[in-house]
Each structure stands twice: as structure tokens, then as C-alpha cells.
Amino acid sequence: MNEPEFSAVDPNLSKAVSMLDDAFRHVGALSLPSEGTSGASKISETNHETNDSGSKRSQTPVLPPILDDRLQRAVFTHPACGSNNDSTYDRLEVLGDAYIELIATRFIWGKFPGISSGRISQIRELLVKNETLSAFAGVYGFDRKISVPANYSDQPKRWTKIKGDVFEAYVAAVILSHSTNGYHVAEKWLTQLWLPTLDDLGHQKAEFRYKEILAKKVMGKGTKLEYREEKGAIDHKGSGTQTFFIGVYLTGWGKWKDEHLGSGQGLSKAAAGDEAARDALSANTSLISTIAAAKEAALAMR
Secondary structure: OOHHHHHHHOHHHHHHHHHHHHHHHOHHHOOOOOOOOHHHHHHHHHHEEEOOOOOEEEOOOOOOOOOOHHHHHHHOEOHHHOOOHHHOOOOHHHHHHHHHHHHHHHHHHHHOOOOOHHHHHHHHHHHHOHHHHHHHHHHOOHHHOOEOOOOHHHOHHHHHHHHHHHHHHHHHHHHHHOOOOHHHHHHHHHHHHHHHHHHHHOOOOOOOOHHHHHHHHHOOOOOEEEEEEEEEEEEEOOOOEEEEEEEEEEEEOOOEEEEEEEEEEEOOHHHHHHHHHHHHHHHOHHHHHHHHHHHHHHHHOO
């Protein structure tokens, strides 16, 4: 990366690229909250307030300002309404998208240590998808400030995309206009916005292990352990998530045919299947012990 060449074209872009590169190279030093740390506690305190009954209600974090009038105007100008790329959000939203992806990934990494890369990607998509960012834009009234061609706001899918793009552009403009600490200003703001969503997900297990434990106890040559949906998944509108319902069934050892061992639910089929195996091991111990004994007897005769 040749930073002087960028500077000759656009000093703001040069600064942003340098900051983003520094964030990636020193990602371990970013001040992100992790589960059970004081950082998470501090964000939680700013993102909620306690009412008289002791319950918590969400607060919208304060919107960080854009400290540059030119960037402020560009953020809320659709590319079809500007004279050039620098006068609209066209380029800003690309930069903002990159920052949002990085901040979301680091936040999930710290909040749920040990979860798989696939699960990180799933949760990140929930945080950064257009529907989520569009909703945030609506919370802050961005939709009332955007200059767009006539009738664009009457087209739901297009309007959702536009609001998401504007939110991404706003993030970029905050980082660009805060010369010394823009990244951390945006990071603190976004993590406060996302924290209730991650809290709603609850504890995320580092790995699925109950399936393996169950298989070791009851599986053998000629046996079949099947995981299948027991009912249709439930869509949670507005959150981008689904709850799946899986049961685990055994056929084998000359005694059992399609025997139900346990049931589970989760935000993915894999998670629900693992919960079904856990249910079998914890709530159906007598049957599992009987099957395990039959397995040992059969193996002893071979």
C-alpha cells in the first residue's frame, strides 16, 4: 500500500485506509468487551437503565457526530442526487462496510470465545445485514434526512438497502472526521447498539460435543443414529434467526427400531441436534444405559 499516492488523491481516504490497516494489524489490542469482563459490564451499564422493579430497559446509545460538514452532506446524499462520488455516500458506504465487518467480528470474538468460525459468520451476518443497519438508521431518523430520487422511498427493498448504505456511510464519516480516535468512537457506539442482540442469543457453546458422546455410548456396526426435524422451524421476524427442533432416534442391537432418545432446539440444526443428544444423555439415562449394556453384550459375543 503506497499511502502517499492515496494522499495525493484524497487525504481523508488515505487516513481511513491507514487507520483500517492499523486496526487489522493490531487487532489484538482493540478494546473490545469479552464475556464476563469489565468491558462488557461497562457497555451494558451504558446501554440499559434499571427501572423501579429492577428490570432493565434498552436505551439507544448517543449518536456520535460527524465533525466535517462535507462528509455530513455526502452521507445523506444518494449517488443519483450528487454531482460526483465525493458528494454522495457512494464511496463512504464501501469503507463503512469494511469497518463494520471488522468491528462486528472482533465483538463476537470477544463475547463468545471458542465458538467456530462458521458460527462467528452466522452471528456477524445477523449484526451487519441490511435489515439490521436499516433499522438502526430508522432509530436515529436517518430516513428523514436522505436526499433520494422521487418514489425511491416507496419501494421497500430498495429503501431498506438505501438506509443500510447510509448507515454504513455514517460509520465511515464518523471515523474519518474524528482525526485521532475515530475508530474507537465508532467501535464503542456500534458495540452498544449490538449488545442487546448478542445478549438475546444467550450462551454460545464453543463446540458441539454431546452428539459424539451419545454415539460412543450407543453406536456400533449395524446400528443407526438419526437426527431429524420434529416440526418446522420458527422464524423470528426482525432478528434474522430461526429456531429448529430436532429429535434423535436409534435403530439397532436387535431390540430397538426408530427409538426416540431425546429432543432439542437451537438457532441451527446442528445446535438443535446437539441439544437433542444432551437431552438423551441427561433425561433418558435409564434407556441409554440399557442400550449401552446391550452394545457391550453384543460386542462380547463377536
